Amino acid sequence: MDCKILVDTNAQYRQEDLFKLKDRSQEDALEMRAAAAHLNYIRLEGDIGCLGITNFVEGKSVKSCVQMGRWNRKSDPVKCCQMTTERYQCNRYTLTLLGHSYEWLVAFFVEYRDCLVNGAGLAMATMDIIKLHGGEPANFLDVGGGATVQQVTEAFRIITDDKHQVHAILVNIFGGIMRCDVIAQGIINAARELNLKIPIVVRLQGTKVDDAKALIAQSEMRILACDNLDEAARL
Numbered sequence: 001m002d003c004k005i006l007v008d009t010n011a012q013y014r015q016e017d018l019f020k021l022k023d024r025s026q027e028d029a030l031e032m033r034a035a036a037a038h039l040n041y042i043r044l045e046g047d048i049g050c051l052g053i054t055n056f057v058e059g060k061s062v063k064s065c066v067q068m069g070r071w072n073r074k075s076d077p078v079k080c081c082q083m084t085t086e087r088y089q090c091n092r093y094t095l096t097l098l099g100h101s102y103e104w105l106v107a108f109f110v111e112y113r114d115c116l117v118n119g120a121g122l123a124m125a126t127m128d129i130i131k132l133h134g135g136e137p138a139n140f141l142d143v144g145g146g147a148t149v150q151q152v153t154e155a156f157r158i159i160t161d162d163k164h165q166v167h168a169i170l171v172n173i174f175g176g177i178m179r180c181d182v183i184a185q186g187i188i189n190a191a192r193e194l195n196l197k198i199p200i201v202v203r204l205q206g207t208k209v210d211d212a213k214a215l216i217a218q219s220e221m222r223i224l225a226c227d228n229l230d231e232a233a234r235l
Contacts, residue, residue, distance in 0.1 A: 030158055037154045040142040043162065044127075138162055152186020153193065160194055171202040180204040184212035188219045199224065 034041030127137040
């Protein structure tokens with residue numbers, strides 16, 4: 001018999017006794033390091049990494065719409081998904097939950113050993129697609145919608161410090177609340193500081209995307225920028 005309890009850190013001021021029971025000696029070192037940097041990281045056993053930054057569609061995040069039960073007929077899911085499908089080349093699925101139909105988006109970006117994507121929901125979809133194509137995800141890592149250059153750099157450090165062999169890194173960002181140029185600068189900083197030799201493929205769309213591409217081009221680093229998922233997968 002076993003039991004695991006996860007307490008929301010936002011409730012710590014009300015649940016101090018529960019948090020005192022936490023045994024940090026039982027926690028993964030990389031997970032503790034990620035938590036200190038305000039990164040949501042879960043270590044897995046595969047060799048394909050995932051990293052996410054919160055994505056917004058028409059002013060609402062895909063994750064929150066599904067979690068809060070708002071992505072249903074009242075919010076016109078077909079329109080949302082068609083718009084997103086056209087813009088981001090995602091596949092659309094329908095989830096039936098408690099008698100309501102919800103739309104779910106899955107983007108394809110495999111063929112790489114490490115992935116950096118935006119959004120917890122998108123990161124989970126990435127892991128599902130990796131598994132679907134016979135791969136094994138090395139981690140789940142979501143840096144949130146307000147990520148800084150330093151957080152993105154630390155995310156790269158954590159990915160590359162994992163015990164699993166990393167063959168390449170795929171970056172796929174849907175920039176809404178998160179600016180693409182901030183992500184690009186974090187990628188460049190990480191590549192320089194960590195002296196990364198593995199190829200990095202970057203697909204960026206959204207806010208400040210042109211500035212992000214200019215930063216990547218000027219960096220003269222081994223970073224390949226592309227406009228869509230198909231191109232990223234071919235590379």
